[in-house]
Amino acid sequence: MPNGAETRARIESYLLARIPFVTVRTVERSRALDMLGELARIKQLDILVHTLSQGLRDLRTRQPVTDDRSLLGALDLAGEWFQSRSNLTIVFTDVQHLSEDNDISRRFSDLATLAEEHGGSMVVITSDPVWTPLQRMGMAVSLDLPDMDEMRAEIESFLRPYSSDIPIEWGSAEYDQAASILAGVTKIEALNILATLVVKRSVTKDDLPGLSRAKDAIFNELAGLERVTLRDGDHRVGGLAGLRQWLDRKRPLLTMDLRDRGMRPPRGILLVGVPGCGKSLSAKAIAADWQLPLYRLDMASVFGHYVGQSEGRLRDALATADTVAPCVLWIDEIEKGLAGSGSDSTGITTRLVGQFLYWLQESRARVFVVATANDTRSLPPELLRSGRFDDMFFVDLPDQEERREIIGIYLGKYLRVPVAREVVDELVVLSEGFAGSDLQSAVAEIGYEAIRVGDDAVPVDYYYSAFRNVVPLLRSAPERVEEVRQLRDRAIPASGKARPSTDRTVGARRVVLG
Template sequence: LDRRQQARLVQACLGLTEAEASNALAKAIVQAGGVLGSDAVEAVTAEKKQIIRKSGLLEYYDNTELIDNVGGLDTLKEWLRKRVRAFTDEARTFGLPAPKGILLVGVQGCGKSLIARSVASMWRLPLLRLDAGRLFSSLVGSSEENLRQAIKTAESVAPAVLWVDEIEKGFSGVGSSNVSDAGTAARVFGGFITWLQEKQKPVFVVATANDISNLPPELVRKGRFDEIFFVDLPNAAERADIWRIHLAKRNRDPNQFDLTTLAMASEGLSGAEIEQAVIAGLYEAFDANRPLTMNDLLDVLNETVPLSTMMREELEALRAWARQRARNASTQR
């Protein structure tokens, strides 16, 4: 193992007890035929998965995504790229604090959850998902105790990425049938906020939200997150990028398609809607027993009413909110 690989392996072992770590390494050596190879990191990670599964409150999320499969959002990607080595000893020695987390606010289907899934693969850290609603489930102890337990588990496998999807829904708590009262929801949320602000362990929180009307103001106050990013609808260049990604994902050669024309014809569409258009076009071609053509895609677009058209007012409110409080995830709007 070279020095970088050694550092990665040591980092992967953090959070395991000595017995767990030596057990995992022994297994890896046996699997690799008697040597300690670079895939030992995966063996150690597998050991961590077991620990998370046992806890029951967090989900070890395997379904990560490559950052290259995220179209556009250049500012956000660059921010993340700069922090690839942020959790190493090298960074500590250099005098850098470990990043705390980001809040991604934005339009539906534009890649917030996608980014959350790709941070972990980019940084090669385990991805843990916290379902805030599950904390309130009366089946597993008190809600406050559940939060403490979830935090403890996340910290025990740190460095790790903790993904809290749709945070405004999870912590609004009240209203869903299994929640006892508003006071509990507020206390648990308060506990989470305090931890965000004061945590010492390298757990990087990626929270997402799309409903700003339900977003507690305490959450967006300075000091909670390193940055609040606003994820807007993709611009033309970003749409071309997203078409390219989704055509390639479905085994089509993007060079066979006029991406600029597709980008123009899909103004107002989200990434998720572009993905759906690719699928709808593929169905047309499949049904007619011929390869996918530009016309299939353009026909689909003709019949698509973007969600952003139906929700114009919400979108404007979201943008106005973001102008004051968030940083754009992409340049040139």
């Protein structure tokens, strides 16, 4: 995508070449006008601009040239001036319905013809398409949102005047991270966010996570994704030490500038394994630990009844994720949305798979994807190819040490009194074969009893009975657990502990290095 400097150079060349009709596609009208105003001053160009609020005015002097503020009045004057003044450029900023064949579009077409005959130019700043016959009379250029380099320059330019009045603790790394976070918003939105830091009379390193929250507030009404609200302390994960070590190494890379090495930011992980062992909880924990907004994409809800509707919904959702980046995108049970590629008669699933894979491979937005699946065998093989996700982790039933950690987390959360070590030791033994969700359910039952009779009044036998009453998946459906465990050799163990393979023909499983 062209950055601001490239767009400015193209606009300059079009105006100097007297292209009769120029479209500037952008959502940043004020930024486009700033560029045109700079060109008017430096190149001494005769440029008038029309807005509905101020009418026609000279872009260099900002002085009004007529009392009539209407668009029709400006079009009439433009026709007269093109015939009487040479090398005149008129910029229009508030034009609606220019994408259709109507009276306004045809009047612009007539004016473009008149401008061509007299060496004039018209510029339309819009975010909408333009009627094809009109657009073919000139040239179009896109002014995209500021890239990281431009955003950093804007941030430094904004904060520099305050450096003598308030403490600004940011160094080069913090400016880079701030630019990375604010990429995807307009210049005005970025400066508004920075203004909230200035008014508190200091800019510290601790303010960086607040930039993500402020940016998220701008986009929290965008369609296509479900915003997941996270509460402090609700997303601690026990066990999964290997996964956590891997994530600790990847976190700084998500907001680093990696362009000089030609590398993209971390793309994400695919979590597979036994149901109830913390795959979905891990997505929430990652967003909470990294202090990033969490969005959930429900692949099943993407499907629509009409031709092209499903593809459009997925495209909008992924575009929204790119816009709100940096963020964590959680895709729960991805196999339900992308399974059976090529099996549906309409080919919808195949097209969705292709669209998702293209985005996963090509998008450079700082979106960290956490996809979960209970069975990868139903997923299209191309999704598992190297280069899609950064890695695939297998989440198994917790071992004794991991169960102790998980039980401790939930006892501390649900109870107000400490639990004796020997009691915890017995709970660890009783919970052999439990998934993380089973452990939570058992400790929650103890918590309910503590609320009813008081924490100190819960007998030890109740602790044990709460655990004995749980029937884990390993006992109720052992064949399902063993079926899922057949995938272990295809993924990195999330626990960080290699298990001996039951198949002598299979190589040693990869282990995440600490």
